[in-house]
Amino acid sequence: MRGGAIPILAWGTILLVLAIGNWVWNDKTADGAAASAAVVIIYGFGVALWLARREAIRRGPPPPRTDAEAVPQASVSAMLIGLSVGCALFGLAWAKFLLYFGIAVFVLSVGRLIIELRAERSTRKHVVSEEEHR
Amino acid sequence: MGAQPGEGADPVSVATAPPARISRMTGWLGTLTSTDHKRMGLTLGGLSLLYFLLGGLFALLMRTQLAQSNMHFVSDNSYNELFTMHGSTMIYLFVTPMAIALAVYLVPLQIGATGISAPRLALAGLWTWICGGLIMQQGWFASGGAGRAGWSSYAPLSNGTNTPGVGQDLWVIGVILAAAGMAAMAGCVVATIARRRAPGMALLRMPVFTWTALVTVLMVVASFPILVLVMVLLYIDRHGGHIFTGFTGAIDYQDLFWFFGHPVVYVMFFPYLGAAAEAIAVCSHKRWFGYIAFVASMMAFAAMSTAVWSHHMYTTGGVTNQYFAFTSTLLLVPAGVEYFDAIGTLIGGALVLRTSMLFALTFFLQFLVGGLSGVFVASPVLDYQVYGTYMIVAHFHYTLFAGSIFGFFAGVYHWFPKFTGALLRERLGKLQLVLMVIGTNLTFFPMFFLGNDGMPRRVSRYPTHPGWGTLNELETIGAGIIALGVLVFLVNVWTSLRRRVPAGDDPWLGHTLEWATSSPPPPLNFDRPLPPISSYSPLLDLRHEEMDRGGEPAEVSAAR
Numbered sequence: 001m002r003g004g005a006i007p008i009l010a011w012g013t014i015l016l017v018l019a020i021g022n023w024v025w026n027d028k029t030a031d032g033a034a035a036s037a038a039v040v041i042i043y044g045f046g047v048a049l050w051l052a053r054r055e056a057i058r059r060g061p062p063p064p065r066t067d068a069e070a071v072p073q074a075s076v077s078a079m080l081i082g083l084s085v086g087c088a089l090f091g092l093a094w095a096k097f098l099l100y101f102g103i104a105v106f107v108l109s110v111g112r113l114i115i116e117l118r119a120e121r122s123t124r125k126h127v128v129s130e131e132e133h134r
Numbered sequence: 135m136g137a138q139p140g141e142g143a144d145p146v147s148v149a150t151a152p153p154a155r156i157s158r159m160t161g162w163l164g165t166l167t168s169t170d171h172k173r174m175g176l177t178l179g180g181l182s183l184l185y186f187l188l189g190g191l192f193a194l195l196m197r198t199q200l201a202q203s204n205m206h207f208v209s210d211n212s213y214n215e216l217f218t219m220h221g222s223t224m225i226y227l228f229v230t231p232m233a234i235a236l237a238v239y240l241v242p243l244q245i246g247a248t249g250i251s252a253p254r255l256a257l258a259g260l261w262t263w264i265c266g267g268l269i270m271q272q273g274w275f276a277s278g279g280a281g282r283a284g285w286s287s288y289a290p291l292s293n294g295t296n297t298p299g300v301g302q303d304l305w306v307i308g309v310i311l312a313a314a315g316m317a318a319m320a321g322c323v324v325a326t327i328a329r330r331r332a333p334g335m336a337l338l339r340m341p342v343f344t345w346t347a348l349v350t351v352l353m354v355v356a357s358f359p360i361l362v363l364v365m366v367l368l369y370i371d372r373h374g375g376h377i378f379t380g381f382t383g384a385i386d387y388q389d390l391f392w393f394f395g396h397p398v399v400y401v402m403f404f405p406y407l408g409a410a411a412e413a414i415a416v417c418s419h420k421r422w423f424g425y426i427a428f429v430a431s432m433m434a435f436a437a438m439s440t441a442v443w444s445h446h447m448y449t450t451g452g453v454t455n456q457y458f459a460f461t462s463t464l465l466l467v468p469a470g471v472e473y474f475d476a477i478g479t480l481i482g483g484a485l486v487l488r489t490s491m492l493f494a495l496t497f498f499l500q501f502l503v504g505g506l507s508g509v510f511v512a513s514p515v516l517d518y519q520v521y522g523t524y525m526i527v528a529h530f531h532y533t534l535f536a537g538s539i540f541g542f543f544a545g546v547y548h549w550f551p552k553f554t555g556a557l558l559r560e561r562l563g564k565l566q567l568v569l570m571v572i573g574t575n576l577t578f579f580p581m582f583f584l585g586n587d588g589m590p591r592r593v594s595r596y597p598t599h600p601g602w603g604t605l606n607e608l609e610t611i612g613a614g615i616i617a618l619g620v621l622v623f624l625v626n627v628w629t630s631l632r633r634r635v636p637a638g639d640d641p642w643l644g645h646t647l648e649w650a651t652s653s654p655p656p657p658l659n660f661d662r663p664l665p666p667i668s669s670y671s672p673l674l675d676l677r678h679e680e681m682d683r684g685g686e687p688a689e690v691s692a693a694r
Contacts, residue, residue, distance in 0.1 A: 002336075003336065003337050004327065004329055004331070007348060008352065010433065011349070014434065015356065015437050015440060018441040021457075026444075026453070028389065031393075034360050034389065034390055034393040035440070035441075037359065038440055042355065042356050045321075045324065045355065049329070056328065061331075061336035062332070062335060063333055064333040069330075071249040071658060072169045073168065073169060073170065074167045074169060075253070077254070078253075078257035078258040079166060081258040082257070082258040082260065082261025082262040082315065083261050083265060085314075086261070086264070086268075087265070089265075089307045090265070090272075090307065092307065092369075093269075093307055094304070116254075
């Protein structure tokens, strides 16, 4: 994590300078809106990392980690979320029932995702307590 | 409970046991639900490759139509569909996702991570992209045919009145899904680099490819949401929304579209540049030259790519040409740094001319043609002369095909042993290279002459004009030779996987961490302790230390 936000914020700053240059030279709504949106997205990403861990803006190599991080191996819910979004949008152009079907599958998939995340959290807790016990 | 990677990797990463029902999913179903970044990368890359073949088939059909003047191989309407779907398939479904696939597969390995951050989001993004591709191609089966307003689908050409039919709607929805899916996967790669680097892997110790991947995914995250937005607006416009109306509406569409459209050119270039750079450094048995300058130039290059988009709109009269000509010409500086670094790496290196190295060198040479012709079209005065002609087609094919594709093959020949554990056949690789170099230049170089002579692009038939017939025939022959080159590649992959020559873990004496694990890597990536990371070439450092201790350097043994 250490330093992870630095290149993102640095890149966002270069984008900001260029967006200002573009605004000075062009002063067009669509141009300004697109360039500003890009700056906001990148800064938002960088700031989120910074807020998550303050070391994200500190220089230097990352130290060894001490917290447990889960690495899931499979996720049916994630696949279904992607498929359901596709199905719903396909339904917009092709057949309306697919739109409703896609929305329904999406809702169910989000439910399944919550179950998966809870199972993951309990596995992590279990593993950490086992490690501590040893 | 997953394996515990050694020193350097996350010491307490936990492979969460999937629910029993998922555990039973093996084979294809296991692959399709897998959140392992390597499986996701291979799935995305494999499907992208299929789209490459499909897009190539469209190109061959187009070239057959254009082989002679006034041919009637396909109808005008079908030709419009073909060039739209060729461009869309290549850009949204092959070159860009392949770039992201390389990043998804390789970045966690190169930075010593056990996986990708937010893997479920990446998997959802993968499936969204898959749906996008299928829906876009579904247009071929729609009444009225597939999308036919070009890969950029300018408004008002693409509105409901000028391009009616479900095919264009499916195209719009396909682009929305593909772009959203790729943006999700790109976000995961950014988060991985930010959060999951191994202990010791400081930012300025990240491998060259990882830096190119980082700036690529940053561009995707910054610009693809704009594409999603513009496509949503286009969909509303097509269904009576009246958003892009009149001159201002048309200019606004182009402004928003090219805000995505120009960065994506670099999204389709940087990872392949990174692949070529890795291949050159490893095959030169030298560190990549000018690392800091390279990193700085990549950051500047990527940012500037979001400040040049209106050079696609010089002739509209709706943009400030001077500003965009200035920023576009400025791109020469970081591009020059990359060439300088590549030459610096080659000088004094112990060069081994493997197929990956040859593809990488050809990438730099071929891209030079595209880059230098880009300097011409960055000038508004010259752009007014050649806009809408084959000169533009030649320019962007030299950047995207002669550039990116050669870089892609450099990466494939370099990392195939890591992906599969088997070596590709060198002779077949070199045959493929020769065919592709001949085919590429025979197809795209005559386009400069045709463009200079005023032959317009996006026409299915052209008048009998001295020289045009011959040049077009040569281009069609060239396209056939490229197809032959791709066929040789497919045969090579088939043969190499059927009759495997085991690659071992590190067949090329690689410099970066992906070569410090088995081929293909295990589920949590590293089955042994990582070496100490004190530079962007940790394995090279290790070999140098061995040499300092009096051992024979591996490079010397390899050279024998």
